[in-house]
Amino acid sequence: MSARRVGREALKGFITGLMEDGRTVWGPQEFQGSVRFRPLKKNGTPVLDVPNATLSPKEVVFPPSEWMFLFSTDPGREDAFVLKEVPQEGPEQVILGIRPCDARAFQILDRVFLEQGAHEDPYYRSKRDRTLLIGLGCNTPCSTCFCHWTGGGPFHTEGLDVLMTDLGDVYLLEPVTERGRALLDALQLDEAGADEVERGKHIAEEARASMGEAKDPRRIKEKDLMALFGSPFWERAHEACVKCGVCTYLCPTCSCFDIQDEVRGACGFRGRNWDTCMFALTTLHASGHNPRPTGKERFRQRFMHKLKYFQDDFGDVMCVGCGRCVQYCPANIDIREIIEALSA
Amino acid sequence: MDTRVERIRSEAKRLLESGEVDLVIGFRKGSIPMVSRPWFVRTVEDTELLHWDGFCSLNLCNYLTKRKEKVAVVAKGCDTRSLVGHIQENQIQREQVLVLGVPCEGMLDRRALQERAEGTEILEVVESDGRVEIRGRGLERSFPRQEVLQHCCRICRHRNPVLHDRLLSAEVEEHQVERYEDVEEIDSQSPEERWAYFQNMLSPCIRCYACRNVCPHCYCTECFVDCSRPQWVGKSLDLNDVFTFHLFRAFHMAGRCTDCGSCERACPVGIPLRVLTRKLEKVVSERWGFEAGTDLEQLPPLATYRPDDPQDFIK
Amino acid sequence: MEQQNAQDWEPKILAFLCNWCSYAGADLAGVSRLQYPPNIRIIRIPCSGRMNPAFIAAALRNGVDGVLVSGCHPGDCHYLSGNYFARRKFTVFKELLEFMGVEEGRVHFSWVSAAEGEKFAQVVQEVTEAVKALGPARHYVKEKIEVC
Ligand code: SF4
Ligand code: SF4
Ligand code: SF4
Numbered sequence: 086m087s088a089r090r091v092g093r094e095a096l097k098g099f100i101t102g103l104m105e106d107g108r109t110v111w112g113p114q115e116f117q118g119s120v121r122f123r124p125l126k127k128n129g130t131p132v133l134d135v136p137n138a139t140l141s142p143k144e145v146v147f148p149p150s151e152w153m154f155l156f157s158t159d160p161g162r163e164d165a166f167v168l169k170e171v172p173q174e175g176p177e178q179v180i181l182g183i184r185p186c187d188a189r190a191f192q193i194l195d196r197v198f199l200e201q202g203a204h205e206d207p208y209y210r211s212k213r214d215r216t217l218l219i220g221l222g223c224n225t226p227c228s229t230c231f232c233h234w235t236g237g238g239p240f241h242t243e244g245l246d247v248l249m250t251d252l253g254d255v256y257l258l259e260p261v262t263e264r265g266r267a268l269l270d271a272l273q274l275d276e277a278g279a280d281e282v283e284r285g286k287h288i289a290e291e292a293r294a295s296m297g298e299a300k301d302p303r304r305i306k307e308k309d310l311m312a313l314f315g316s317p318f319w320e321r322a323h324e325a326c327v328k329c330g331v332c333t334y335l336c337p338t339c340s341c342f343d344i345q346d347e348v349r350g351a352c353g354f355r356g357r358n359w360d361t362c363m364f365a366l367t368t369l370h371a372s373g374h375n376p377r378p379t380g381k382e383r384f385r386q387r388f389m390h391k392l393k394y395f396q397d398d399f400g401d402v403m404c405v406g407c408g409r410c411v412q413y414c415p416a417n418i419d420i421r422e423i424i425e426a427l428s429a
Numbered sequence: 430m431d432t433r434v435e436r437i438r439s440e441a442k443r444l445l446e447s448g449e450v451d452l453v454i455g456f457r458k459g460s461i462p463m464v465s466r467p468w469f470v471r472t473v474e475d476t477e478l479l480h481w482d483g484f485c486s487l488n489l490c491n492y493l494t495k496r497k498e499k500v501a502v503v504a505k506g507c508d509t510r511s512l513v514g515h516i517q518e519n520q521i522q523r524e525q526v527l528v529l530g531v532p533c534e535g536m537l538d539r540r541a542l543q544e545r546a547e548g549t550e551i552l553e554v555v556e557s558d559g560r561v562e563i564r565g566r567g568l569e570r571s572f573p574r575q576e577v578l579q580h581c582c583r584i585c586r587h588r589n590p591v592l593h594d595r596l597l598s599a600e601v602e603e604h605q606v607e608r609y610e611d612v613e614e615i616d617s618q619s620p621e622e623r624w625a626y627f628q629n630m631l632s633p634c635i636r637c638y639a640c641r642n643v644c645p646h647c648y649c650t651e652c653f654v655d656c657s658r659p660q661w662v663g664k665s666l667d668l669n670d671v672f673t674f675h676l677f678r679a680f681h682m683a684g685r686c687t688d689c690g691s692c693e694r695a696c697p698v699g700i701p702l703r704v705l706t707r708k709l710e711k712v713v714s715e716r717w718g719f720e721a722g723t724d725l726e727q728l729p730p731l732a733t734y735r736p737d738d739p740q741d742f743i744k
Numbered sequence: 745m746e747q748q749n750a751q752d753w754e755p756k757i758l759a760f761l762c763n764w765c766s767y768a769g770a771d772l773a774g775v776s777r778l779q780y781p782p783n784i785r786i787i788r789i790p791c792s793g794r795m796n797p798a799f800i801a802a803a804l805r806n807g808v809d810g811v812l813v814s815g816c817h818p819g820d821c822h823y824l825s826g827n828y829f830a831r832r833k834f835t836v837f838k839e840l841l842e843f844m845g846v847e848e849g850r851v852h853f854s855w856v857s858a859a860e861g862e863k864f865a866q867v868v869q870e871v872t873e874a875v876k877a878l879g880p881a882r883h884y885v886k887e888k889i890e891v892c
C-alpha cells in the first residue's frame with residue numbers, strides 16, 4: 086500500500102514537512118479580490134475549500150514578467166551592451182493544491198517551451214525541473230468545468246506527482262510519479278487504510294459522473310484547416326468580444342510573451358511579459374502592417390490555435406477545460422460553444 | 430415575460446423590418462448564470478433572442494466606436510452617457526444611432542452574489558419584485574435587490590437614459606446619492622497612508638489591460654503604455670510601472686468616465702479601480718461643474734476652458 | 745538618506761519653462777544677476793500647453809525631488825489659449841497625483857512673464873524651500889538596480 090493519509094488538522098504539519106530542505110511551497114491563497122498561488126509562509130495554510138484559483142499556478146513556472154538578460158549601457162565599459170544571462174537557480178518547490186486541469190496545462194506548456202523546435206526555453210526549464218505538483222482532485226466540479234471534454238477529468242493524474250483527495254476529515258495522498266513517491270516516503274506519513282482509498286475512488290467517480298456528457302474537440306482535427314480558417318462563422322462569433330484579453334491572461338495553457346528592453350540608470354534589462362493574441366499590438370509590424378488587422382482575425386487566432394493548429398502539431402487541444410475564460414469573460418464568449426460549432 | 434424584453438424585441442423587429450437601421454445591439458441570455466451576452470441583431474429571427482435582466486452590465490457603447498452603419502442600441506443610463514461622450518468626441522454621429530433607452534434599476538453584482546453563496550456555485554438567479562434569488566446545489570437564498578447591486582449602480586445618479594429615441598419602460602426615480610464616501614475617506618489620509626493604500630490596492634495587478642480594453646472611452650490608436658519611443662512606462666510587473674499605468678489610465682478618463690463600472694467588473698483580480706476615476710469625477714465637478722456625458726452641448730472639460738478657471742494652485 | 749547627509753542634501757528640481765514667457769523670465773533673472781537657488785535644471789518647452797503630464801511623471805520616476813512647470817499668464821499665451829488648456833490638465837493631474845500619495849509640494853505650477861525676472865527668482869526660491877521641507881523624493885521614484 087503506497088497511499089498515505091494526512092488528517093485535516095495535520096495539514097499544517099504536512100506543509101511544514103514539505104518546507105524542510107528549503108523547499109518553497111506554493112498554495113492557493115486569498116490575494117485581495119482573487120485567489121492566487123503564492124508561496125506559503127511558515128504555518129500558513131492554503132485555501133483548498135474553494136473552486137479553482139483565479140489564476141492557475143502557471144505563474145510559478147512562467148511568471149507574468151521575468152528578466153532574462155542584463156546589460157550595461159555604460160559606453161566606457163568593455164562589456165557595454167553585452168547581454169548576460171540572469172542566473173536561473175532557485176529553490177526546490179512544490180505546488181500544493183493544483184487542480185488536475187492545471188497540471189495537464191503544464192504538460193501543454195512543456196510542449197511549447199521544451200519540446201517544440203530546436204531549443205529549450207531555459208527560464209521555463211529551470212523552474213519546471215525543480216517543481217513538484219501535489220494536485221487536489223475536484224469533489225464538486227463547477228458548471229463551467231469541462232476538463233472531461235479535453236481528455237482530462239476531475240481526478241486525472243496526468244502531470245501530477247501526487248494526487249490528493251479530500252475525504253472530509255482526511256486528505257488521501259496517492260503518489261503518481263517516482264518523485265512523488267519519494268517525497269511522500271521521506272515525509273513518513275501514515276499509510277491510508279484500504280477503506281480510505283476506496284472512499285477516494287468513490288468520490289472521484291461521483292465527481293466525474295456529475296459532469297454531464299462530453300463533447301469531443303478532437304473531431305476538429307479531422308476538419309480542413311483552410312475551410313475552418315475561411316469560415317464565415319468568425320464574422321459573427323467575434324462580434325461580442327471586446328478583445329480585453331482576460332481569457333488569455335487567465336488561461337493556464339496560453340504561452341505568448343513579449344520581449345521588452347528597459348534601462349534604469351546605466352543598467353539595462355531584457356525581459357519578457359505575458360502577451361495575448363487578442364491585442365493588435367502583438368502582431369503589429371514595424372512597417373505599420375498588421376497581418377491580423379481586425380478583431381475577427383485575432384479572435385480566430387485564439388481559437389484556431391487552441392483547437393486546430395495545436396492539435397495538428399501535437400495531437401491535443403491547447404485547452405484543458407478549466408473554464409476560466411468562460412467564467413471571467415465580460416462578454417460571455419464561451420469556448421464550449423466554439424468547440425461545438427467548429428466540430429459540427 | 431418582462432415587458433421590457435417584449436418592447437426591446439418588438440422595437441428591434443420594427444426597426445429592422447422598416448430598414449431604419451442595419452443593426453440592433455442589445456443583449457441575449459448568457460451561456461452561464463450572471464452574465465448576459467452582447468447580441469448583434471441583423472435579422473428579424475434574431476430579435477427573438479434579445480433579452481434583458483440584471484446582468485446586462487457591459488457598456489454597449491464599446492461596440493459603437495467608429496461604426497459606419499446605422500445602428501440601434503439598447504442602452505441604460507451609463508451607456509447613454511458614454512454615447513454622449515462618443516458623439517462629442519466624434520466616434521459616432523448622432524444621426525447614425527437610434528437609442529432604445531431602458532431606464533435601469535441597477536445591475537447585479539456577480540461577485541457579491543457569489544460571496545453570499547458561501548462557496549456553493551450559483552447555477553441560477555431569479556429576479557422578481559425587487560428581490561433576487563440565487564439557486565445552486567443545496568442553495569436557495571433570496572435578498573432585496575438593493576443589497577446586491579453593483580457598487581456603481583448603488584451610487585448612480587443617472588439611471589434613466591440621458592439620451593434616447595425610444596424609452597422602453599417608465600422612467601425610474603433618480604436618487605441624489607452620496608458618490609464619494611470612499612474617495613473622501615482616502616482624501617483625509619496622509620500622503621504616506623495614501624501611497625501605501627494604492628501600492629497595496631494595485632499590487633495584484635497583472636497588467637492584462639482588460640480594464641483599459643473594456644472601457645468604451647479607451648479607443649486611442651496607440652495607448653501610452655504601448656509606446657516604445659519614448660517608453661513612458663516599463664512593461665513589467667514592477668509596482669512603480671503598474672502605478673504609472675493606473676495613474677495615466679485614470680488621468681485619461683478625467684471628465685470622460687461615466688462610472689459604468691466595466692473596468693472594475695472585467696478586472697480578473699478584483700481591483701477597485703473606480704476610486705481613481707471617481708476622484709477625478711469629483712474634481713471635475715467641483716472645479717468646473719461638469720458631469721461627463723450628461724449634456725451633448727457641453728464640451729468635455731479638458732477640451733475647453735474658461736479664462737477665469739480657478740487657479741489657486743498656480744503661483 | 746543618511747543622517748549626516750541630510751543637512752548637505754540639496755534637492756534636484758526640474759523646471760519646464762515655456763519658450764515665450766517663463767524661459768525669457770528666467771533669462772531676465774539671469775542677466776539681472778538676481779540670486780536664486782541653483783537647484784533647478786531647466787527644460788524649455790514651446791508652450792505650457794505642450795506640457796504632457798507624462799513628463800512630470802517621468803521626471804519624478806527618474807529621481808528628481810521636485811518639478812516646476814511655468815508658462816505665460818492667462819491671456820498672454822503666444823498661441824492664445826495653450827496655457828488655458830494646460831491649466832485644466834494641471835488641475836486634474838496634480839489632484840490625482842497627490843490623491844495617489846505623492847506629497848503636495850513636489851509638483852508646482854506658476855505663471856511668469858518675460859518681464860518678471862524677479863518673480864521667477866522668487867518662485868524658484870519658494871519651490872526649492874517647499875521641496876527641501878519635504879526631503880528627498882521617496883515614493884514615486886523608480887528603484888535603480890545596479891546589477892550589471
Ligand atoms: S475575455 Fe472575452 S471579451 Fe475578453 S478577449 Fe477574451 S473572449 Fe474577448
Ligand atoms: S481556453 Fe479557457 S477553458 Fe481552456 S484552458 Fe484556457 S482558460 Fe481554461
Ligand atoms: S476543469 Fe476539471 S480539473 Fe479543472 S477545476 Fe474543474 S473539475 Fe477540476
Ligand code: SF4
Nearest residue numbers: 644686688689690692
Ligand atoms: S473608466 Fe471604467 S467606469 Fe469609467 S467609463 Fe471606463 S470602463 Fe466605465
Ligand code: SF4
Nearest residue numbers: 634635637638640696
Ligand atoms: S484589469 Fe485588473 S489586472 Fe488587468 S490591468 Fe487592469 S487592474 Fe490590472
